[in-house]
Structures are given as C-alpha cells and as structure tokens.
Amino acid sequence: MAELNGTPIALESLQALALTNYGHFTSMRVEDGRVRGLALHMARLARDCQAVFDTELDLDHVRELARRLVPASGASVVRVTIFDPALDLGHVGSDAQPQVLVTTRPAGSLPLPPMRVQSVVYTRDMPSVKSVGLFGSLRHRRAAQRAGFDDALFVDTESVISEGGTWNIGFVKDGEVIWPDADCLVGTTMELLRQAHPSTMQSVRLTDVASFDAAFATNIGIGVRAIGAVDERTLPGTHPVIERLRKEYDELSSDLL
Template identity: 35%
Template sequence: MTTRLPTTTDVTRLEIDGAPATADALRARALDTFGHFTAMQVRDGRVRGLGLHLARLDAATRELFDQGLDGERVRDLVRHALAGDGGDGAAGVIADASVRVYVHAPDGAPSLMVTVRPPTELPAAMADRAQALKSVAYVRPVAHIKHLGGFAQAYHGRAARRAGYDEALLTGPDGEISEGAITNVAFFDGHEVVWPDAPHLAGITMQLLEAGLADAGLPWRRGPVRLRNLPGYRAAFVANSWGVSPVRRVDDLELALDEKLMATVAGVYEEVPRDLI
C-alpha cells in the first residue's frame, strides 16, 4: 500500500515582477524552459532557511545569466504576492503557503515569477509518511541547479506511482544512488547518516539537517551508496521542502522505521527557526 502524500496543485496567486501575470508574459515563459527556481513552505510569513533559498537563487542566476540576484528584491516580491495587493482582485494576506520563485531572463535581465499555493502538511505520524521508492536509471543533468528541465523526474515519478510506489529513486552507473525525483535521500547504518555523493541537488532541508545533526549526536558524511549495498543499512529517510519522511521500502527491500532516528532528524528540522520574509 502506498503512502499518498499531499500535493499542492491549485495556484492561488501568480505574479511576475510584482504584477499580475499577463497572457504575453506567461506565453514567454511557457516557451522558455531555460531558468531555475526554489520552493519553500511559508508559515506565518516565515520560512526555514530563507538565507539558503536566497543564496541558491543568486548562485544559479549568476551561473545561468551572468548576473547576481538581490535577495531583498526576492523577499519584496514574495511579500507582495502573499499580501495580495497586485491588482488582480485576490485581496487578503496569506500567512501560510507553498511558494515558488522562478527566475527567467527573457529580455536579458532576471525576471521573477512568484506562485502561491495552499501549504503542504505531512501527516503527523511518521508511519503515515513512510515512503516506498522505486529505483530508476536516471541522473539529472546539471544536478546542482534546481532548473526547469524536470520532464524526466516527473516521468519517472509518475511511473513509480503507477507501479505502487511513492517516489522515484534516481541512480547512475553501477546502481549508484544520487537522489529522489523531488527529494534528497539519506541512509543510516546504525551509527551515522550517509548522504549519497553522486550528482544531486543540495536541498535546503538537507543543508539545514547537515548543520544540526552532529550537534544532536548523529554524525553524518557524504559517500557512495549503491543499490546492492542497501541491505547493509538499517533505515533511510527522504527530505525536501515539505519536511522529512522515513523510507519503508526500496524496490523489494523492506526497511525498518527507526523511531529514534526519525525523532532525532525531525527534531533537528523542527528546531530550525523560521526567518521572516
């Protein structure tokens, strides 16, 4: 039985550079897949790891468009979209939301599209979040950037769900694991957490966990992890902007739900203060 985690598909608000999106502006973005984005969960107008989100956007904009991206501009545009004063009739401040910031450069300068959707909440009980992962032979190109070329991730993710799984697990040559389709993944050998070091996106939640796990008495490292070696691990979990969830199965390999591990990992994440946008 799969764990159907919540999804957020309905866009409540959509603004481009602080104004309601026009048909022409949306058409330009629909025809231009060269860009990048970040995704965040906003609660009471605050975000965990806001500085990391801003640094991600700036670094990717420099790499893709040879220009920096001012973090204050990003914050202003997100606040504007959440405030609902863009002239599109969607009045009222939204305090809790799933927010994405997309960066294109249709005229040479960075242009930002902000989308606001309902917030995503994981089930409270870890057992209700536990995921089954289906391994697939695919590694994202330019994996260190959260870019817009996500067709293969969506394809493999949908195929995994049709096969009764919750998420695709991306692997390269010799079954080396890199990441999930929309998550980072970590494995626990009973002593330390191992993050796969194959090409992957360093997710914001992953970075926040890395900053706090050792202080919580849980050492971690990055290293190669291959499918054939998974029986040597005691447990695993995935992490993304929604939070952290245990892994209960990879292909046909059942994994135990390590309550102590997940309590520590979730505790580290929950203790990260939210930054005011």
C-alpha cells in the same frame, strides 16, 4: 496566486515559460511569515542566476516581491521562479534580463507517511542547479507511480544512488546519518539537517540498502519523510533517528521573509 515582478502575470509571459522552459527556481515553506534556511534559498537563487543567465540577481527585490503574496499567518509554499520572457527557443543565447515570478500554494500537513521508491538510471542536467526543466524527473516519477511506487530514486550506471526527483535521500546505520556522496542538488532541508545533526557522506549503491537500518527523504514540502521501501527491499516506516531529525528540523530557527 501568481505575480511577475509584483503584478499579475500576463498570458504571453506564461507562454514563454511554458514553451521555452528555461530558468531556475527555489521553493520555500513559509510559516507565519518566516522561513527556515532563508539565506540558503537566497544564495541558491543568486548562484543559479549566474549559472543559468550569467548575471546577478537583486535578492532584496526578490524578498520584497515574495512578501507581497505571503499570508500573514499559517503555512504556505512560496515558489520563486527566475526566467526571461523575452528569450525564445531560437534566441536563447541573447543577453538575459531575468524576471521574478512568485507563486504560492497551501502547505501540506506534516509528517507524511512512509513512501516506496523505485530506482531508475538517470542523472539530471546540471544536478547542482534547481532548474525548471523537470521533464525527466516527472517522467520517471510517473513511471514509478504507474508501477505502484510513490516516486523514483535516481542512480547512475554503476547503481550509485544520488537523489530523488525533487528530494534528497539519507540513510541511518548504527544510529548514524549517512548522505550519499554523489552529484545531486543539495536541498535546503538537507543542508540544514547537516548543520544541525552529525552525519557523514559516502558512496551508496543499491546493493548497500539492505545494510542500513532506515532511510528517509527530505525537502521543504515533505520535511523528513521515512522511506519504507527501495524497489523490493522494505525498510522500517519509523526509526528513532528519523524522529530525532524531524524534531531537530522543527526546532530550527527561522527568519522573516
């Protein structure tokens, strides 16, 4: 399902999104019409709209449009994409009139099995913005998968770990949760877990991975997923702290979309 401003999207609008590919989005896991971290998703859309389009976004209108496509029951992933079909490659500096594209897809079952990730030197453009420009992330995901891994893990030229292509990474050591202190997109799942579970932030390098007891990835699509390997370094596929994080995440309150 896909609607632009509450009506079926026209081909020319999709062409603008595909060819110019300038905008931002958020994806929400909706269960029986409710969303964990709804306020965080809305705050992200408002913040990114200012950063990308220099204008404000009517969040009440966004929620109204998203509700139109949400099933009354069950779990789905609702993506809200903000872009301006009138902007093209030659005139992207024009004043913007951002439009709201809402798409839905079925949500997968959780939890997912542990994944293996391959490190790669890469930093996304404007890491704090959830932009539609995913070419670099997907290029590295493809390379990692063709090398036998599940996804890519981004590090800088000093081997400092930041994030995955579309997820955050956390570590466990001596029963404590540690998040990398690096420029990244702080996901809503990560932020909710930071609010629910004591944790610390510190710089983490690839050479530090061997000193941790476990590692995990987070986003709304995967929840809390164990990381079973970073490059050739294997890690446990399960850990009591990871199970506790999953339980705490599942028990978080949610809000009606």
